[in-house]
Amino acid sequence: MKGDVSGPLRLFWEKKLSGLNAFDIAEELVKTMDLPKGLQGVGPGCTDETLLSAIASALHTSTMPITGQLSAAVEKNPGVWLNTSQPLCKAFMVTDEDIRKQEELVQQVRKRLEEALMADMLAHVEEIARDGEAPTEKEGGEEEGEDEEEEEEQDHDQEMENV
Structure with missing residues (x-):
């Protein structure tokens, strides 16, 4: 079923958002926010923009805490060791x-x-x-x-x- 959040998620779906930009009403490019240095993406072609999209999506669609990928093995092979309920970033702590x-x-x-x-x-x-x-x-x-x-x-x- 399309739009069903409880169904299976496509692996690395965040890549679909790469290259997209937001524009304001005057058609000016909206500057994306800078991520903290502690947030580092993992996985193929992960950029700050796709990481930001993934984190924003996780915050809006999940009731679980956002911790990032807790397994260090995800850096070697994200397709195998990926926790799909967490965004594609290394584990982080908010101080x-x-x-x-x-x-x-x-x-x-x-x-x-x-x-x-x-x-x-x-x-x-x-x-x-x-x-x-x-x-x-x-x-x-x-x-x-x-x-x-x-x-x-x-x-x-x-x-x-x-x-």
Whole structure:
């Protein structure tokens, strides 16, 4: 059955992904991420790009921990000693230092996102002020635009909570 994840897996399926690239909406090539030096691929024609695809796939399709190929014999003959439930990389460990660095990176990105959202909100407010559109009275005595601004503030607060 096509698309059935419980069925047999093709050996070295990651090679099918080699040479493929991701492009953004402006059709610019999206730079792939750099893998840590401790992650080294095994198997025929294993590149950083195919290794990244294999690890990402394993993270999304498996509930088991990702450890890499634990047998040293896989380097000699991956077709025989391959653990198909693990990506094609040498065994690796994630250290507390790796986790700390990643947490710092996440905090930096969240801070930059918050600053970008605030700058966008301020630019939007300035644009409204520059257009000089005076809000008109609604039936309930509220000015038009207050509800929209309140909704935008709530949306922004919700986005900040999700980050």
